[in-house]
Amino acid sequence: MTAQTDKPQIPKQVNYISVSPDTESKIVDQILTNASGVGLGIILTLLSLVVLARWLGLNALITKWMEKLESDSQSFRSLANSVQNMSIDSKTHHNKYVEDHTKIVEEVREVREITKEILYKVDKA
Secondary structure, eight states, X not given: OOOOOOOOOOOXXXXXXXXXXXXXXXXXXXXXXXXXXXXXXXXXXXXXXXHHHHHTTHHXXXXXXXXXXXXXXXXXXXXXXXXXXXXXXXXXXXXXXXXHHHHHXXXXXXXXXXXXXXXXXXXXX
C-alpha cells in the first residue's frame, strides 16, 4: 500500500504593508505625478503627430481621399438607383407577361371549345 503523507500547510500571505501616513502621502504623490506625466506625454505625442501630419502634407492627401470617397459613394448611390429601377422595370414587364400569357391561355381555351363544338356538329351531320 502507498503511504499517505501529510501535505505541509502553506502559511497565508499578507497582502498589505504597514507604512506611516507621511510615507503613504509621498507614495500617493509619486503615483499622481507619474500618472500626470504619462497623460501629458500622450497629449504631447498626439499634438506632435497632428503637426507632423500637416507638415508632411497629409492634410491635402486626406482631403483628396475624402473627395474620392464622396465621388465613389455617389457612384454607388447612382448604381443602386439604377439597379432598383431595373428591378421595378423587370417586375412591371413580368406582370405584363403574366397578363398576356393569361389572355393567350383564355383565347386558346375558347378556340378549343369552338373546335370541339365544330367537331361535334360535324360528327352529328
